[in-house]
Amino acid sequence: MRRYVARRVAALVATLFVVSALVFVVVRVLPGDPAAIIMGTEGSREALERLRHSMGLDRPLTVQYVEWMGGALRGDLGRSLQYDLPVGTLIASRLTVTVPLALMAALFMVAAAIPLGLYAATHHRRAGDYVTMVLSQIGISIPQFWAGLLLILVFSVSLGWVRSGGFDGWSSGAGAALRSLLLPAIALGLFQAAVLVRATRSAVLDVLGEDYVRTARAKGVSERRVLTRHTLRNALIPIVTVAGVQLGQLLAGAIVLESVFALPGLGRLALGAISARDLPVVQGVALFIASTIVVINFAVDLAYSVLDPRIRYE
């Protein structure tokens, strides 16, 4: 087991280096000159050269990569051209919106999906199962940003209960902040909840077919206990795996929902940086999100092998 973990960690480090190389290649190596993009059409040739020099773009690519990577390892992702602030500081300040949004969506997803999935599995091939499956089928067909728009249409435009978007920050009270994240979190979590309902249902159905469940029932264990102690506990392994992978998807989905609800999170930072040609920010945000997703996937993978002793790795 220890050797397995050590190998996985080594693979994780290698993967993170590939992630950084991919980000670097897209921004720096593919055709296109960041300095020319920043400068636009107005700059003179000398000004362009000066900018290229100050950005270090006139040095060999490998030197540029090692320097950028070295900085990133020390937590220095460069400086934003637009805000004149360290990219790391900008990302950290925007995470106070994106992370709570993704976590609220995750909470909504789990709270909705696990009971529904369990219900559908225990009512297999009965009306309740079919209704749940139809609902989840509809749920995975609705784009998250459209769900957001519909929620705005109903709760903001028609009923006038909440604002259609915006975020005043945590300083104006946690209640108000959480309220402005509520609709986006629901829109974001809905799709993932629909995915997780199906995963939960099939995981529980698998376990319900096991011999030990029949044995438990045969020796007179109450149905409630069979479900909680024997079934759900064992079904949780695949469920946790799916839910873990979904965390990364929630992070990516948050980018879209931040746009729908005008929330100042990581996604809006990146989108703003693109229109402002603020390449260090784009590069930093991309590196941050991709690395986070890779680390989440790694943790899920590891958790899976720890949780399930039946799995043996070579």
Added chain:
Amino acid sequence: MRRRPLRHATFTLGAAITLALILVAAVSLVYTPVDPLAMSITGRLQGPSADHPFGTDQFGRDVLSRVMAGAVTSIAVGVIAVGIGAGVGVLLGLVSGYVGGWPDEMVMRIVDAVQGFPAILSALLFTAVFTPGTAVSMVAIGIAFVPAFARLTRAAVLELREREFVIAARALGGGDARLMLRHILPNSLPPLIVQATTSFPVAILAEAALAYLGLGTQPPQPSWGLMLKEAQNFLGMNPWFAVFPGGAIAVAVLGLNLLGDGLRDLLDPKTA
């Protein structure tokens, strides 16, 4: 026992919706009720009416015609993106599974890394250096599909490599390329077909999201996601404008999802 596809309700419903989607897209190439680009200053932001069953947008363009034309964009992006994902993924998976050793290790690390880039993230990166457009959507979405295809193919190759018929073919003097293309690849097709079918609706969702964010399809080209971006500014004046394009996405995705589920049932002997 041979299963008859048309008796499978999920598959049939999914196939019917998918066919309707393709038909609408095909028809829109030669006929739409109104020119999807024709503007009308007097007929802006109208609700549904006999002349405009889906209403009109902020330039007085017919939403029904634009929804029809948007189907073409969705299908085109879906086909190319799935093509890129399947093409690159299957190639990587074949090499990785068949060759093994350090090339396998290297390919798998790249696949792990690519998994960190959902379509939205790749599109963000690409638009930082390229002009946003449909091509960016296709490539960004295609890249996001690579890991799933690579893993599936690799797993199938690892399993098939040791099977008797492959060993027999090798004993008869079949070369690596022949073994891979004639014996291993055809036998790993069913899961790949299911994967391609289930990737398609994901591509349509992603195309819409990218267009909505301004990273993909650009105006005036009709795209469902783009229409929703425009509709958001006029939710108070014409809510229907936000309903129909979104409904089109949902119906298209629903049909393709059902088709994928049905195909999985029909092709996978384990779920029989």
